[in-house]
Amino acid sequence: MADNYHFTEIEDRWSKQWIADKKWAAPVHPRPNSRYVVTMYPYPSGDLHMGHVEIFTINDAIARWSRMRGFDVLNPIGWDAFGLPAENAAIRRGINPKQWTYDNIAKHRASMERLGYSFDWDRVFYTCDPAYYKWNQWLFLRFYERGLAYRAKAAANWCPNDMTVLANEQVVAGRCELCGAEVERRYLTQWFFRITNYADRLVDDLELNTGWNERLKSIQRNWIGRSPGAEVTFVIEGVDDPVTVFTTRPDTLWGATFFVLAPEHPLAEQLVAGSAYEQDLAIFRREVASLTEIDRTSTERPKKGMFLGKYALNPVNGERIPVWVADYVLLEYGTGAIMAVPAHDERDFEFARSYNLPVRVVIQEPGGDLNGATMSGAHSGDGFMVNSGDFDGTPTESSVKVVTDWLESQGTGRHTVNFRLRDWLISRQRYWGTPIPIVYCEEHGEMPVPDEDLPVELPDVVDFNPTGQASPLATAAEWVNTTCPKCGKPARRETDTMDTFVDSSWYFNRYLDPHNHKLPFDPAIANAWMPIDQYSGGITHAVMHLIYARFFQKVLMDLGMAEDPEPFPSLLNQGMVTMGGRPMSKSRGNIVEPAEAFGQYGADALRLYMLFSGPPEADFDWPVEGVGAVGRVTFPWLQRVWRLCEAIDPSGAGGQEPGPPELALRKQVHRTIEVVTRDYEAFSFNTAIARMMELVNEAYRYRAAGGDNQTVLRELVEALLKLLAPMAPYITEEQWHRLGHSGSVHDEPWPVFDAGLAAAELATMVVQVNGKVRDTIEVAPDVAAAEMERLALASDKVQGHLHGLAPSKVITKPPKLISLVAPQP
């Protein structure tokens, strides 16, 4: 008697069995045919959400499929366990962040186990564990030795809500990426990683990432913002040191009619010191400082500035041009100073018109008559140089290079490249992160903590409440007061902690050697697995994690600890899971809890539902009905698969000689193997499932028509179970055993299709006349072109459209298509 599909019992039993057997453990040293498959480790806030389920399921299907294809597969997991939400939860509840974090990790893990993810549980780590963050500190010291970690005073993004500074990457449209509060600009002394040293390599090596989509590469290119141009040196009257400006259009130098400094530029202060302009500048600076970053960078606001009473000398013609400060010039970009060419730059033009500064045309369009006095907007396009001495007539295509070369020869300029990317600000004024391993000695100043004193552990007793003044760690007096590693005299520890993106910038290396006590990882072991063959995760990390980790990889390479310039040349970005077009959230009430879904319909049905929803990269709008969608779509199909399997005699009793219906069914099995394999290769899980549904439909139709050949049905079901196993691991394992096998379906080799069996005996040839389908004819798959033409011309329908004339042109694509072009009558 056939059993029903009791998914809860089946899933519980196999889940425990696999874990007890350490079924997904990977070897330390892989064979040459290995696959390192990694999905971004989660942040343990609450339980898993649907976004996790989607990407982990995709990742798991890839890992399991790779195993069946004979690869050594490493599919690890860990937790990104440091970070602000834990600390905020701890403050609200009056507990230690550690407790909240570990409670959530336990929830995550239970859900992951039930969902059947084939992670290698022996390699798990938590980044808040001193055994992990010790190596953040170790790596920090290596960066420090090479000048890649440094402390400097700079304008920083301060989140008034989270009471910490943020990296540029963590500010979205002027707001804190985590809490949404508008960030403030503060001049603070902070720790930075010198990522700008790697800006060129970060752009150039994007080309090595052949498995990235264009969208992501474009986001990173935009973010890094490489801008080739020139530096030009100006002399300001009465100032000893020359001032350098950056420009992308040195060919417009002859059109510079004024010179502008950023209001905060130290030189501005110096220029007006003791003059009548001094007080006005102070007032103007205060005005600018009172603007938020959003206002300051708005293109809508009229530009403001003031003359400083000094003149700069244009290096190309010695002309005296007035020096101004203006709010549209930013201290952070380029050199904080510009030459203003109003005729050919929109911003300079706007400013010149509001302050009645001269506009001089130095680029003219062919046949154009641009006039500085009358033009209504800047001409920033191409043309040829005018009013530029010997360079008149030089076209824009070559002018930038020609002029810059000439400036170099004169010693007044040089080719250079500017970047939008800023150095990565890594210090945070919060508790729950890696302590920065630096102490400050009265005598020796900033001193790195020696390697043998690592880890610098987080103290337990701390007042977490951020004050905005000092970091919480400053309240742990016993911890802060230490001794100088050099002289032994009293010293104070650095009280800022590291950005948690430091943790995630190298974690995939730690999985490869997770218990190493001497090094973050053994390069020899890591290099055997690296780079990651398939990485997966959200595109929300496009300019954060995905740029930082690439930077780390390059530094590791320069340290001799890595061989590969890119850590994850192939990356899959899953789409967002939404409901009603908006992100799922508790407060909005548009949420489906994974536990609810697998509780009602099972992990297999939920996994399959996520995979069936569409291509992995596409956003997925969950139907508003909620979990019921699983009960309407993939759960009934799994029951259908279950019933089909139950119709197979486990004793393996043979069937009769196969007749035409059985041969047709067998052909369908092999065609399914062929296309499903192709779909897996393309990560096209939704179409793979559709193909399997088709096969199941065929089997049902065969049985509904009275067919019951056990041999062919068993072939079909066994192939189906193998093809489905990476996506729905439980039902396939259970039925594989019920069919009488003692081993695991997950240890089976991936099925191979028989090309002879998969091929059709007859092909359908489409006959087009003038591009329109006029007839279809059954032909042999290996039909010759001449035979196709003969058959096509023999068709009455075709003759009707040729009007009895011979075709003027014949295109054949054997065996599927022949296209005839009728002669013009």
Add this chain to the structure above:
RNA sequence: GCCCCCGUAUCCCAACCGGCAGAGGAAGGGGACUUAAAAUCCCUCCAGUGUGGGUUCGAAUCCCACCGGGGGCACCA
């Protein structure tokens, strides 16, 4: 403003290198089974591919322009 991605049945989604627009699912309609219903099984309806041009024997697919949606960058010199 510049750049990237996407527009296909009522809905979700297919369509390889340009070659019969439809694989799958949902919803809808009909039928079988049943005393009846549910469940199950079978059958079935549904668009000419956002719009307008172009290239081609032939365009959902390639090119151009536009419209709509999503995203990135943006007083970046």
